[in-house]
Amino acid sequence: MSTLDQSTVDAIVTGQHIDPFSVLGLHEAEGKLVLRAMRPEAHNVTVLDAKTGKKIVALEPVHDGLFEAVIPRRKKRFDYRLQMTRDADTWIERDAYSFGAVMGEMDEYLLGEGTHGMLWKALGAHVMDHDKATGVHFAVWAPNAKRVSVVGDFNGWDGRRHVMRRRGATGVHEIFLPDLGDGTTYKYEVLDANGTVLPLKADPVGFGAELPPRTASVVRDLAGYNWSDAGWMTKRGAYHKIDTPISIYEVHLESWKRVPEDGGRSLTYRELAADLVPYAKYMGFTHIELTPVSEYPFGGSWGYQPVGLFAPTSRFGTPEDFRAFVEACHEAEIGLIIDWVPGHFPTDTHGLGAFDGTALYEHADPKEGYHPDWNTLVYNYGRTEVLNFLIANARFWFEEYHIDGLRVDAVASMLYRDYSRKEGEWVPNEHGGRENLEAIAFLQRMNEAVYAADDSIMTAAEESTAFPGVSAPTSSGGLGFGFKWNMGWMNDTLRYMGEDPINRKYHHDKMTFGLHYAFSENFILPLSHDEVVHGKGSLLTRMPGDDWQRFANLRAYFGFMWGHPGKKLLFMGCEFAQVDEWNNESSLDWHLMDQTPHAGMQHLVRDLNKTYAATPALYERDCKPEGFRWIDGGNAADSVFSWTRQGYDGTPPVLVVTNMTPVAREGYRIGVPASGHWAEILNTDAAIYGGSNTGNPNGADSQDTSEHGCPYSIEIIVPPLATVYFKLNNA
Known part of the structure; x- marks a missing residue:
């Protein structure tokens, strides 16, 4: 006969129990050690000694996949394995409910305060070693859920199998599943506060995902990548x-x-x-x-x-x-x-919307939480x-x-x-x-x-x-x-x-x-x-x-x-x-x-x-007014624009002239701020670009003739539908 009352049994086998860690796994009951396992996929469950591999006891079926037995001749907790059989199949696993919590007090504190700068280190699915086992730690925020389970091929997508541990007031649920690793496909099965099963959810902090249109999350181990870009990282700020x-x-x-x-x-x-x-x-x-x-x-x-x-x-x-x-x-x-x-x-439905049955990430009021342009939800x-x-x-x-x-x-x-x-x-x-x-x-x-x-x-x-x-x-x-x-x-x-x-x-x-x-x-x-x-x-x-x-x-x-x-x-x-x-x-x-x-x-x-x-001159003062000066921004009749760009002191200025009509402007006089030779350094009408090759290949020397409010000027050909750059060259 089971040591559990019927309401507890019913809650476990229907996946409604809010704290399965208090029931499943190894527990003391009236001075005895009792082991319980929820394994609906198995016909028989046997407890093995992890050190020797010898059989300790066969668990007795309680109800609909729940097994239980008193451990004979043992008073202290011990390392064990579960051996399952179903028809001709036999397999051995570690019990997820034999592991303690992973998340530490500092993580809980920062999560509760909402100041966890590296949230992804605490939540999500992490390949790790825990209690002498290698597996995956799953953690997800769902404060209003009655319970959360992690499901996948590893448990037949059965939400009763791996119900997670709730971590106090943080609203986080976690569980460590041994013997899983990179590439494991999973989702979260969430029961809302009323016990209603929601559509399966992808992990909000999942590091990988199935190839669309499939929607499950995939465990990805982000640790251990050997980056080789240290040289770039130390100098990128200059870019x-x-x-x-x-x-x-x-x-x-x-x-x-x-x-x-x-x-x-x-x-x-x-x-x-x-x-x-x-x-x-x-x-x-x-x-x-x-x-x-x-x-x-x-x-x-x-x-x-x-x-x-x-x-x-x-x-x-x-x-x-x-x-x-x-x-x-x-x-x-x-x-x-x-x-x-x-x-x-x-x-x-597999996304963040109504994640735990409530408007968790979004506003509840559609006047704030719904975006009409894109049929999306607003954070x-x-x-x-x-x-x-x-x-x-x-x-x-x-x-x-x-x-x-x-x-x-x-x-x-x-x-x-x-x-x-x-x-x-x-x-x-x-x-x-x-x-x-x-x-x-x-x-x-x-x-x-x-x-x-x-x-x-x-x-x-x-x-x-x-x-x-x-x-x-x-x-x-x-x-x-x-x-x-x-x-x-x-x-x-x-x-x-x-x-x-x-x-x-x-x-x-x-x-x-x-x-x-x-x-x-x-x-x-x-x-x-x-x-x-x-x-x-x-x-x-x-x-x-x-x-x-x-x-x-x-x-x-x-x-x-x-x-x-x-x-x-x-x-x-x-x-x-x-x-x-x-x-x-x-x-x-x-x-x-x-x-x-x-x-x-x-x-x-x-x-x-x-x-x-x-x-x-074209970039140093991109964001400063000192880097730009109109020469002639008002020549609407000819649709010609001209200005200079200036870098830091001592940088040769650049004159930019744009003609937005298909008419070449010959003998066009433009004011310049300094005397000297103005070399044509780029012409969008050049033949190599597919243009008519009209331009000023020899540049232009300034003349002591004021124009456009400048003390000097040059006379150039402005090609049709083209922009031309000149740079002062006094070398």
């Missing part, structure tokens, strides 16, 4: 300062290049290391930026609806493979930036544990994967409570305003945390409004980002470029307005994936005119962009003038490189990057 050249190649890994000989599959992380990284280096980009690599279920979201924030997507390989890709970037002295999405998450930034989860995730990518920067997606949607909402569909803040004070505080804390941990990294915000101080220090009330995407510049200039040249004189201000605020933030000029999707067409097809004019327009625009204050970002395919709109399900059209205009465009972008990096 992220506002007075250094930063030119970013934005890449969607799944569609950058595919393998037609193998069913059109995407490249793996290691193949990308061997192909993408050398290409970006050849093109002169200083950084690669990846659309989100955190695991995401729907490929059509491009990663912007992630479920596994701590897991690099398995689409291209393992975490170790991703680390190899990062190392390849660093070996080539290329920084790696990843897009990060802390603004919302999808409603997929509750006012909850301490959610802040801890997100801030720790930001640190995780820097610590565990040596990435160099985070570009935070959709910041504007986080900053304003009424973002994309109609009157009555949003909740004002405590002061009655529209600003999301909790999200603002989160972004400030996140930036403070990652820069405090390592100030050699960079963060950038995709922020489309005039919210002040995005890249200002938090000490002065700013958000603390290193850089901000200049969405206004992008929108205005692309609208201008879409105009027929005959009409551009009426829209001249769209090219000049950005200089009114160009130094209010540390700006990156982005021509991103968002500009070549959703029916917008490619950059090339957005240019007016015949084929020659379209290419010339785009070349002139790139020249304008690289000469304009601000760091640079270009989406993949734009560098060789992809014709078709970007399709995330197919490769870029690399065959276009066999055609002269496309090869010429690629050559131009490469030379723009090389010229930019080699010319301090």
Whole structure:
């Protein structure tokens, strides 16, 4: 007869018991040792002595998979194994309920306080040694759950088998399962407060995931990787300062290049290391930026609806493979930036939504917790544990994967409570305003945390409004980002470029307005994936005119962009003038490189990057008004723009002249700030780029004739639909 009362037996066998560690395993009862095991997959269970392998006692079935027996002739706890049989099968296992807790008091304290800077070290699934056994420690936050079980192939996905231990007031559940290791597939079975079984959940802090469309988490051992990028890590901070050249190649890994000989599959992380990284280096980009690599279920979201924030997507390989890709970037002295999405998450049932039966990560009120634009859920930034989860995730990518920067997606949607909402569909803040004070505080804390941990990294915000101080220090009330995407510049200039040249004189201000605020933030000029999707067409097809004019327009625009204050970002395919709109399900059209205009465009972008990096006047004061001076920004009639860029004292200035009409301007006099020879160092109309080869190969000597408010001037030919750079050369 069992020593348990019937209610306890019923709770154990139905998986409803809230503290199975108090029942299962080895326990003292009335001066005797009693061992109980919940093994519904077995017909018989026998206890073996771990040292000798000899049988100690056969457990008796109590009810529906629950076995129990008094241990004869033993008064003290001992090391044992369970031998199970089912029909002709026999196997031996260690008992998960024979192990003590793993999580320590300090982890509990920091988790309870919401200040665990390395949250991923405590939660998630960790391969480890514990109580003289090797296995996996599982820990998950689910404070309102009646119980949580870890399930997988190892227990037949039976939630009654491995119910986890609740760790006090932290809301964390944990269990150590011996003899599991890297590659184990698992999920969490959660019972809400009413005892209702929820859809199986992936691990919020899981380090790996199954290949979509499968949705389970996968144990990945992150320890022991032998990094070889110490040289880069010690100097990378110099690549992220506002007075250094930063030119970013934005890449969607799944569609950058595919393998037609193998069913059109995407490249793996290691193949990308061997192909993408050398290409970006050849093109002169200083950084690669990846659309989100955190695991995401729907490929059509491009990663912007992630479920596994701590897991690099398995689409291209393992975490170790991703680390190899990062190392390849660093070996080539290329920084790696990843897009990060802390603004919302999808409603997929295996994800974070209603994780323990309550609005745990999200707001309960859909006016705060539901995003109408993307049919997603919004994080509750006012909850301490959610802040801890997100801030720790930001640190995780820097610590565990040596990435160099985070570009935070959709910041504007986080900053304003009424973002994309109609009157009555949003909740004002405590002061009655529209600003999301909790999200603002989160972004400030996140930036403070990652820069405090390592100030050699960079963060950038995709922020489309005039919210002040995005890249200002938090000490002065700013958000603390290193850089901000200049969405206004992008929108205005692309609208201008879409105009027929005959009409551009009426829209001249769209090219000049950005200089009114160009130094209010540390700006990156982005021509991103968002500009070549959703029916917008490619950059090339957005240019007016015949084929020659379209290419010339785009070349002139790139020249304008690289000469304009601000760091640079270009989406993949734009560098060789992809014709078709970007399709995330197919490769870029690399065959276009066999055609002269496309090869010429690629050559131009490469030379723009090389010229930019080699010319301090084009980057040293990118974020300072002292680095820019209009020569003539008001020549709307001719659609000609001219300005100088200036680096630190003693750096030769650069003159930039852009002609946005198909008419060459001969004998064009332009003021210059200094006397001497002005050498033409780049001309987007050069024949090698596919242009008409109109220009000033011999440069121009200044004359003592004032023009445009300058004491000197030069007389040049301004090519049609082109941008030309001149550098003062008095050597």
